[in-house]
Amino acid sequence: MTQLERTFDYEATLAACARGERPALQSLYQQEAARLLGVLLRLVREPALAEDLLHDAFLRIWTGASSFDPARGSARGWVYSVARHLALNHLRNRHREIQGAGVEELLGVEEAGVALGEGIDVTLHAARIHLCLDQLPPARRACIVHAYVDGFSHAEIAHKLGAPLGTVKAWVKRSLAALRECMG
């Protein structure tokens, strides 16, 4: 987390949105729009669609701010989960539509990604998740990152890693169990 993120009061901003204060929504936009768009773009890979989703996410933040409960987690985390789940719903619904079209078409674009386990910025290792990910075998670590960051389905991960679908499903399940064990 950067200094800027530490000093921005996400919780107060959501509370102001819940009271209908428009400048609060704008300040959240100025603070997070670029990073949120980065997350969405990596998930859906189409700039216009990613902007549509960011638009929808900000509307949902505006109308849903009053339902945010600080006891359930961080305000910044809530904002990201609103945006991510909009994108994931889109991806999974689309996947259902094009079943049978073959995952190859979906994977036409090579991600401008992080080399797994190598290029990750050292500061990120401060986060416990990275320490725990590092304890997983590389293929299993890749499953988690491709799913969370790239929005890949089991089938897409299997295709990407050249592993059988059943194996990938088991890797995902076991990696999540291991992460839970490691992170508490």
Place this chain on the structure above:
Amino acid sequence: MNDGPDNDAQDELDALAAEYVLGTLAAGLRTEVEHRLPHDAALREAVDAWEERLQPLTELTSPHAPSAALWPRIEHSVDELHTRPASVPSTPWWDWLGLWRGLAAAGLAATLVLGTLLLGRDAPAPSYLVVLVAPQDKSPGWVIQASDQQTIQLIPLGVAEVPEDKALQFWTKGADWQGPVSLGLVKPGQTLKVPLDRLPPLESDQLFELTLEGRSGSPTGKPTGPIQFIGRAVKVI
């Protein structure tokens, strides 16, 4: 080993929450989780914990500046949210009596479809039937069949036309509910099975409708787009 049935159930719940947050759940299960979340505190707690665990992974992506037009577009949509009640009939559609008078013709269609559905049934459980019709010409587009009170099937009678960048969203509202509840996105021409176990039991006159929304569904959690099909539940003996 002290893994009792309770631990197994807890592990299963946690695994479901984990894959929901990770993103690997298929569309049907995702919808199911989203329906359960408002009512299922244990699931919600598990999902919240996974959101917190995995959220630092969002830092693996590079920021991307939005186009200059995006913020004005968001502002415009927020304005629309606030002005809409004044620009359309002041009662929400579910209280719109004029529409219901016009829908009487749908009763005939319901009778016809009902006759067909009941043929060949030897154990008729109490059930509900809904015919969803287009508001303009009252032509029937979908039938909802509920053979028990926990699951309904939305069955297409044809293939509805949906623009490329839009989706049909399925909603229901009981007489005493505050507003409609989403039952998920619908693919034209495909039967959709919806578990209702997190909603109150079906009731006579319960309202169902399909609205046209953006491709990931309504951004507000309530219907925002035009009604494509609409109907009320009729109890069938």
